[in-house]
Amino acid sequence: MTSLPTAPIPAARPPRVRPDLVLATQRRLARGYVIALSLIAALTIGAGWFLSALVERQSEDAMVINRAGAQRVLSERIAALLADLVHPRNRTSRLDAIEGIDDAVRRLETSHASLVSGPDAPARETSSLHFHYFAGPGALDRTMTDFIARMRTILAAARDNAGPSEEEVAALRAQALGFLPDALQMAVGLHEAASRGRVAYARSVHHTAIGFALGLLALEALFIFWPLSRQVGQLARTLSREASIDPLTGLMNRRAITTALGEALTRGTPVAVIVVDLDHFKEVNDAAGHAAGDALLRAVAARLIECVRPGDIVGRIGGDEFTVFLMGVGDVATARIVADRMRDSLHRPVIHGDRTLRLGATLGVAVAPLDADTPEVILRAADEALIRAKRESRGTIGHASRGDADRITRAAAIIGAFDASCTETGITGISAHLQPIISLRVDPEAGIEVLSFEALARWSHPTLGQISPGEFLPVIGPERTARLGAAVRDDALRILADLRARGLTGARVALNLSAGEVMRPDIALEIEAQVQAAGLSLDAIEIEITEEVLLDRVSDRTLEHLAALRGRGAKLMLDDFGTGTSGLSQLLRLPLDAVKLDKTFVQRLGVDDRAAEIVRATMSLARGLGLEVIAEGVETEQQAAHLRTLDCDAAQGFLFARPMARTALEAWLTTGPGAQRTGAVHRLARSA
Numbered sequence: 067m068t069s070l071p072t073a074p075i076p077a078a079r080p081p082r083v084r085p086d087l088v089l090a091t092q093r094r095l096a097r098g099y100v101i102a103l104s105l106i107a108a109l110t111i112g113a114g115w116f117l118s119a120l121v122e123r124q125s126e127d128a129m130v131i132n133r134a135g136a137q138r139v140l141s142e143r144i145a146a147l148l149a150d151l152v153h154p155r156n157r158t159s160r161l162d163a164i165e166g167i168d169d170a171v172r173r174l175e176t177s178h179a180s181l182v183s184g185p186d187a188p189a190r191e192t193s194s195l196h197f198h199y200f201a202g203p204g205a206l207d208r209t210m211t212d213f214i215a216r217m218r219t220i221l222a223a224a225r226d227n228a229g230p231s232e233e234e235v236a237a238l239r240a241q242a243l244g245f246l247p248d249a250l251q252m253a254v255g256l257h258e259a260a261s262r263g264r265v266a267y268a269r270s271v272h273h274t275a276i277g278f279a280l281g282l283l284a285l286e287a288l289f290i291f292w293p294l295s296r297q298v299g300q301l302a303r304t305l306s307r308e309a310s311i312d313p314l315t316g317l318m319n320r321r322a323i324t325t326a327l328g329e330a331l332t333r334g335t336p337v338a339v340i341v342v343d344l345d346h347f348k349e350v351n352d353a354a355g356h357a358a359g360d361a362l363l364r365a366v367a368a369r370l371i372e373c374v375r376p377g378d379i380v381g382r383i384g385g386d387e388f389t390v391f392l393m394g395v396g397d398v399a400t401a402r403i404v405a406d407r408m409r410d411s412l413h414r415p416v417i418h419g420d421r422t423l424r425l426g427a428t429l430g431v432a433v434a435p436l437d438a439d440t441p442e443v444i445l446r447a448a449d450e451a452l453i454r455a456k457r458e459s460r461g462t463i464g465h466a467s468r469g470d471a472d473r474i475t476r477a478a479a480i481i482g483a484f485d486a487s488c489t490e491t492g493i494t495g496i497s498a499h500l501q502p503i504i505s506l507r508v509d510p511e512a513g514i515e516v517l518s519f520e521a522l523a524r525w526s527h528p529t530l531g532q533i534s535p536g537e538f539l540p541v542i543g544p545e546r547t548a549r550l551g552a553a554v555r556d557d558a559l560r561i562l563a564d565l566r567a568r569g570l571t572g573a574r575v576a577l578n579l580s581a582g583e584v585m586r587p588d589i590a591l592e593i594e595a596q597v598q599a600a601g602l603s604l605d606a607i608e609i610e611i612t613e614e615v616l617l618d619r620v621s622d623r624t625l626e627h628l629a630a631l632r633g634r635g636a637k638l639m640l641d642d643f644g645t646g647t648s649g650l651s652q653l654l655r656l657p658l659d660a661v662k663l664d665k666t667f668v669q670r671l672g673v674d675d676r677a678a679e680i681v682r683a684t685m686s687l688a689r690g691l692g693l694e695v696i697a698e699g700v701e702t703e704q705q706a707a708h709l710r711t712l713d714c715d716a717a718q719g720f721l722f723a724r725p726m727a728r729t730a731l732e733a734w735l736t737t738g739p740g741a742q743r744t745g746a747v748h749r750l751a752r753s754a
């Protein structure tokens with residue numbers, strides 16, 4: 067036995083869905099995302115800024131190292147040119163040396179200036195570099211400035227042809243080749259060391275940053291995302307719980323109990339299903355008010371729960387419909403005992419304020435797997451048992467049987483097959499068969515006179531086979547019936563148009579209208595459009611409506627429309643006459659042309675004298691109203707003869723012809739019994 071909890075009975079509750087909870091969670095989520103993303107963005111921007119500063123420093127160092135190298139080359143060149151100056155090969159080479167030195171000194175000076183000037187000059191960056199450039203005893207700046215100054219003096223003297231002296235040159239060359247390049251080399255080394263240090267620093271910063279980022283992510287996960295995900299999960303659970311609960315009674319709703327039933331049946335647990343329908347709830351609700359109605363429903367929920375064990379399920383599946391699952395109960399006797407207890411409990415009055423509300427209930431019981439083993443079928447079976455019980459007497463308990471389940475399963479298969487057969491252009495497998503209606507006024511020796519053909523739906527399905535209208539019409543429901551009716555009419559009208567074109571000029575087709583179709587406000591217009599589309603006029607059709615349909619379901623407006631069709635040539639017939647329970651006054655609602663006497667009377671002619679009396683009475687009633695009478699279901703010569711003596715106008719039945727598909731009908735009309743005809747309807751040409 068399972069222990070699916072039955073929800074407790076609440077007092078009047080506010081609506082359970084809490085939009086504020088959803089909104090708050092959504093806001094918290096948004097805030098969490100913003101904080102988490104901002105932190106990550108800040109980290110990324112900081113790292114980027116640090117990296118670009120570092121790259122800039124590195125490139126400045128590389129530039130300095132380049133320049134220092136160039137300065138060394140320049141000082142070596144100056145040394146070489148100084149040698150040319152003291153020992154020129156001729157006057158021109160001396161002048162060249164002066165110009166060369168002048169140029170090199172100027173470039174040396176510019177290059178040096180760019181190294182030592184400016185606030186961001188790399189030379190100022192670290193203390194050791196600064197010391198080497200500016201402070202130490204042989205500071206590069208001083209050495210270079212001094213060297214350049216001395217070179218300028220020498221150049222001035224050389225231009226005046228006043229030197230320089232060999233000693234001066236030797237001293238300067240020594241400086242250009244020794245002291246100066248050494249100082250520059252030293253600077254290069256210091257820059258390289260600074261750059262190496264910076265890379266090492268960057269690496270350690272990088273590691274720290276990664277650690278920091280990971281820590282940040284962990285903190286975000288811990289303090290932002292984890293709580294958020296828990297909140298969302300909680301919200302989802304709340305919502306799904308609330309989606310499966312009826313807010314008024316706190317019971318499970320239809321969806322939830324269907325799921326629970328499916329799960330139980332899958333596990334192989336036997337389940338007794340009891341559907342409960344309150345009697346006269348609507349009246350109480352209307353008379354005592356909705357608050358009283360709600361109190362009544364809550365009281366019902368409480369009483370039903372009292373009647374079952376803790377593991378059972380009580381659900382509310384509609385306005386005043388409840389369903390109870392007795393888990394683990396697989397026998398009818400136990401289910402019956404509980405159902406009796408429930409009915410008795412629900413028949414006790416409910417006190418609401420100063421009112422005493424009277425309750426009653428009708429119940430339907432089905433047991434799985436005895437009656438059926440799928441949730442849909444067992445629920446339907448219990449429902450049908452309830453409907454049967456209600457029809458017999460309210461306040462009783464109906465039981466399903468295995469036969470119900472088979473019928474329900476078959477009905478579901480038929481509906482599924484029908485839906486699958488519907489296409490854009492029509493319904494695959496559906497066609498109209500036509501059954502001739504024969505005049506009884508013509509001497510049978512002389513042949514037969516066909517007055518019209520009744521169109522009857524035929525459905526041939528690849529797996530379900532031939533399904534008769536008697537089987538599928540009651541199960542497919544009004545919408546599908548209307549769709550089917552339209553398809554059958556189209557087919558029948560096409561066949562008739564063809565027969566008329568081939569000589570059967572006076573023939574008509576009788577079209578059956580179901581209750582669902584007659585309830586459609588535009589049915590008359592639809593029929594007229596179909597007749598026109600087939601190239602026919604309204605005098606080609608007869609419309610058959612059963613007494614039952616005519617009774618109460620059809621609106622006066624539709625009757626007017628149908629009467630209008632009659633005014634323009636269509637005939638209106640009352641079908642299955644004699645089977646309905648209508649008062650004869652209903653016959654006056656619609657102007658009619660004929661009644662069709664139901665086959666049950668016809669087939670009892672000669673067997674039961676009362677049948678002949680009913681036919682005779684019908685004939686006289688019809689004559690009095692100016693209606694023709696058509697007898698249905700004529701199977702024997704005796705029946706036909708009997709009907710003739712009763713002055714019946716026309717007949718239809720297997721004696722003359724069965725309903726026939728188009729080709730069989732053509733054969734019947736050209737070479738079969740229908741070929742020897744008399745009367746107004748002309749002969750059909752042999753082939754199209």
Ligand code: C2E
Nearest residue numbers: 522523534535536551554578579580699700701718719720
């Ligand atoms: P219905 O309108 O009373 O049609 C006459 C029924 O009697 C047809 O049954 C026909 O095949 C049957 N029948 C004809 N002659 C004899 C006979 O000599 N003996 C016996 N035992 N039966 C005979 P069917 O075709 O099975 O149709 C059953 C009912 O389904 C029809 O009764 C009609 O109410 C409905 N129906 C059939 N086709 C359509 C349709 O296209 N639209 C609508 N709305 N209803 C249809």
Ligand code: CA
Nearest residue numbers: 520578610641
């Ligand atoms: Ca009919």
Ligand code: CA
Nearest residue numbers: 641642662698
């Ligand atoms: Ca009939």
